[in-house]
Amino acid sequence: MALFLGAPQASAATVCASISGAKACVETYGDHIYLYDTAADGAHPEVYFALEDAGYAVAFGYCRQTGGANTVADCNFDFPESSYVHFVAARVDGSTLEDYSGVHTAYAGAALLTKGSDLGSFDRVAAESGQSQAAEDTPTPTDPSKVVTGGAAALENQRTIDSVTEDLRKSARALSLDEVQNRGLGKYVDAGRYTAKEPRVIDTFASEESAPEPKKAPAGSAMALATTCWEASYWAGIQEGVMTLYGQTDVTWCGDSGNNWINYSAHGCWGDEAWPTYKFEGCTTIDDYGHPKPDEYWNVYDVWSQYQLCPLYLTKAGGCFWTDRPQLKYRFGAAGEIWFISSNF
Secondary structure: OOOOOOOOOOOOOEEEEEOOOOEEEEEEEOOOOEEEEEEOOOOEEEEEEEEEEEOEEEEEEEEEEEEOOOEEEEEEOOOOOOOEEEEEEEEEEOOEEEEEEEOEEOOOOOOOOOOOOOOOOOOOOOOOOOOOHHHHOOOOEOHHHHEEEEOOOOHHHHHHHHHHHHHHHHOOEEEEEEHHHHHHHHHOOOOOOOOOOOEEOOOOOOOHHHOOOOOOOOOOOOOOOOOOEEEEEEEEEEEEEOOEEEEEEEEEEEOOOOOEEEEEEEEEEEEEEEEOEEEEEEEEEEEEEEEOOEEEOEEEEEEEEEEEEOEEEEHOOOOOOOEOOOOEEEEEEEEOEEEEEEEEO
């Protein structure tokens, strides 16, 4: 929610970024971003930010105000203590991003907020403390109905193992025999014994059922065809309306639940972004076990994924200011089981 509480007083706890027509000041003690419209140019100001804690993304967010020239809005967020707030001020005409500042950085919960560092090609980056509006041009508070905020807590809320696993549970399903055949997987299954047995996502924290150790079928074993094939997806990042920046991994596997061997295994990763300063930069996956070659079968299939997510991608300033790299690993069983193995968040 964004409410006007008055423009900030100049202090060591205020860091500002500005361009023609727009100015954003972060007052980290009160978790406020004050957003000014400084020109009668028909455009409006926006501020985009990413919160960093111990090198990892805590949240991405934005604030927009359309109160008109010489107005200021208070975008009131709840920043975690000891987190860096990386932000840019932007001027937007309708839905067109016209210009933006360099990246500025404030530190939540400390008196000395500027983070002075050499950021290479980001030659416009600077922490500006103690800025305030000129007395003869005091801005008018923006009507709260013309202030829009989003995303501040979304990443923290979504990117927990419980929430990621719950989304995986919703996506996981058994393929029908028609789907198996249409996807060219018919040679891996026994059509006469095929059943669309639903997969089972196992909560390894709440359940006493732990993931089994990888086991390889003896060489030369007569291997039965699979009786079910499944698909499931997991992702990391943020998906909150227009606040979209995430990577996703899709997994397909087939197994003979009676003999507990994987007969087919495959996966792929991809991602998407839908915000002016967001960019999905790619993904990396490593799989293990499963059915890696014609004469090799395992009881489980492991997939590890890492996504490269850039919440502050500034083309004119040289590219990505800072990249978040969430990681996830899951294990898939021959009877449709899915176990969480590890993550870096």
